[in-house]
Amino acid sequence: MRYFFEIAYNGTNYHGWQIQPEAISVQGVLEQTLSTFFRTDIKIIGAGRTDTGVHAKQIFAHTDIDAISNIEETKFKLNSFLPKDISVESIRQVNDTAHARFDATEREYQYFIALRKDPFQQELAYQIYQTPNVDLMNEAAKILLGYSDFQCFSRSNTDVKTYLCDITKAVWEIDQKGLRFTITANRFLRNMVRAIVGTLLDVGFGKTSLAELHEIIASKDRKNAGASAPAHGLYLTKVTYPNTIFIKN
Template sequence: MRYFIEIAYNGANYFGWQIQPNAITVQEVLEGKLSILLKTEIKVTGAGRTDAGVHAKQLFAHFDCNEITNISELLFRLNSFLPKDISISEIFEVKKDAHARFDAVEREYEYMVSLKKDPFVDGFAYQIHNKPDVELMNKAAKTLLDHNDFQCFSRSKTDVKTYYCNIKKAFWEEENEQLIFTISADRFLRNMVRAIVGTLLDVGYHKTSLESFQKIVEDKDRGKAGASAPAHGLYLTKVTYPETIIK
C-alpha cells in the first residue's frame, strides 16, 4: 500500500533533503525512524529536494508498506521518535501509483529578508542593512512570468533534461521589518529561487537595471546573474496535488 506523509523541518542541521554519503539529511533520518517503527526497510520519495540549510513548512513524500492499522498511533510515535527539528502533520493512504514528485502540480517557496537585527529570526531570515527598492524588484519579478527557460538561475553542474519552468507568481511584500518574496511554479531548478532572490536584490540596489535583468534571463548564462542568497532565508511552503491521488 502507498502512503503520503506531510513533513515540516528546520533545515539548519541538515545537508538538505536527499540522502547523500557522509552527510546527515532529512530523508535519511525519516527513513531510519519509519523503518524502526514499521519493522521493515522503508524508502521515502520526496516531492523535491531542498538544499543544505533550507527549511520546509510543507513537503510531501510517499512510501510503500503493508497496511497501517492505526495511522494516528504511528503519527504520534513517529513525532516522538524524530528529532525536534522535524515534524510530521499527516499520514494518509493514496492510490498505488500516486507519486510525491511527479504528481505535484505546483510548488511554492518564500524567501525571508530581515531589515533589522532580530534575535527571533536569526537563522531563519537573511539580514540586510539597507532597504532595497521593493517597487523596482517587483517590476523585475513580474517579468519572470513572461519567460519559461531559467537556465541562468540554475546550478551549473546539474543533471536536468530541461530548464523550462512555468512560474505562476513572483512578488515581494513588506511586513513587520521584513521583506517576503513569494514564488510558485510547476517545478524549480536546483538553486533557482536563491539565485532569483540574489539577482532581484541587485535590481533593488540599482546594481542591475530592469533591462539588464531581462537580458540575464534571455542569455541563459548563470555567470551573468547575481550571487545566490543564503540558504537559511528560504522555505518550501506549499506543494499542491490533484485530488485524484487520494484513495
Template sequence: MRYFIQFSYFGKAYHGWQNQPNAITVQEVLEKALSTLLREKVEVVGAGRTDAGVHAKQMFGHFDFDPIPDAEDLVYRLNAFLPDDIVVQGIHPVAADAHARFDAVERTYEYWLVKEKNPFLFDHAHFVKHYLDVDAMNKVAKILLDYTDFECFSKSNTDVKTFNCDVKEAFWTTDEEKWVFTITADRFLRNMVRAVVGTLLDVGQGKMSPEDIHQVIASKDRGEAGVSVPAKGLYLTKVLYPKEIFDEQKG
C-alpha cells in the same frame, strides 16, 4: 499499499533532504524513524530535494508498506521519536501509482529577508542592511512570468533535460520585521529561487536596472545573474497535488 506522508522541517542541522553518504539529511532521519517504528526497512521518495540549510513548512513523500491499521497513532509515535526540528502532520493512503515528486503540479517557496539585525530571526532569514527598492524588485518579479527558460538561474552542471519552468506568481511583501519573496511554479531548477532572489536584490540596490533582467534571462548564463542568497532564508511552503491523489484509493 502506497502512502503519502506530509511533514515539515527546520533545515539548519541538515545537509538538505536527499540521502548523502557522509552527511546527515532529513530523508535519512525520517526513513530511520519509520523503519524503527514499523520494524521493516522503509524508503521515502520526496516531492523534491532541498539544499543544505533550506527549510520546509510543507513537504510530502511517499513510501510503500503493508496496510497500516492506525495511521494517526503512527503519526503520534513518529513525532515522539523524531527530533524537534522534524514534524509529521499526516500519513494518507493513496493510489498505488501515486508519486510524491512526479504528481506534484505546483510548488511554492518563500524567501525571508530581515530589515534590521534580529536575534530571533537570525537562523530564519537573511539580513540585508542596504536600502532596497521593493517596487523595482516587484517589477522584475512580474517579468519572470513572461519567460519559461530559466537556465541563467540554474546551478551549473545540473543534470536536467530542460530548464523550462512555468512560473505562476512571483512577488514581494513586507511587514514590520521582514521582506518576503513568494514564488510559485510547476517545478524549480536547483538553486533557482536563491539565484532569483540574489538577482532581485541587485535590482533593489540599484546594481541592475529592471530592464536588464531581459538580457540576463536571454543569456542563459548563470554568471550574468546575481549571487545566490544564503539557504537559511528559504522555505518550501506548499506542494500542490491533484485532489484525486488524496481520495484514499487502495491497491
C-alpha cells in the same frame, strides 16, 4: 499500500533533503526513523530536493507499507521518535501509482529577509541592513512571468533535461517583520529561487536594471545573474497535488 507523509523541517542541521554519503540529511533521518518504527527497511521518495540549510513548511514523501490502522496514533508516535526539528504533519493513503515528485502540479517557495537585527531569526531569515526598492523588485518579479527558460538561475553542471519552468506567481511583500518573496511554479531548478532572490535584490539596490534583467534571462548564463541568497532564508512552503490521487478514508 502507498502513503503520503507530509513533513515539515528546520533545515539548519541538515545537508539538504537528499541522502548523501557521510552527511546527515532529512531523507536519511526519516528513512531510519520509519524503518525503526515499522520494523522493516523503508525507502521514501520526496516531492523534491532542498539544499543544505533550506527549510520546509510542507513537503511530501511516499512509501509503500502495510495498512496503518490508526493514522493519528501513528503520527503521534512517529513524532516522538523524530528529532525536534523534523515533524510529520499528516499521513494520507494514496493510489498505488501516486508519486510524490511526479504527481506534484505546483510548488511554492518563500524567502524571508529581516531588515533589522533579530536574535530569533539568525538561522531563519537573511538579515540585511538597508531596505531595497520593493516596488522596483516587484516590477522585476513580473518580468519572470514572461519567460519559461531559466537556465541563467540554475546551478551549473546539473543533470536536468530541460530548464523550462512555468512560473505563475512572483511577488515581494514588506511588513514590520521584513521582506517576504513568494514564488510559485510547476517545477524549480536547483538553486533557482536563491539565484532569483539574489538577482532581484541587485535590482532593488540599483545594481541591475530592468533592461539588464531581460538580458540576463536571455543569456542563459548563470555567471550573468546575481549571487545566490543564503540558504537559511528559504522555505518550501506548499506542494500541490490533484485530489484524485488521495483515497478517502
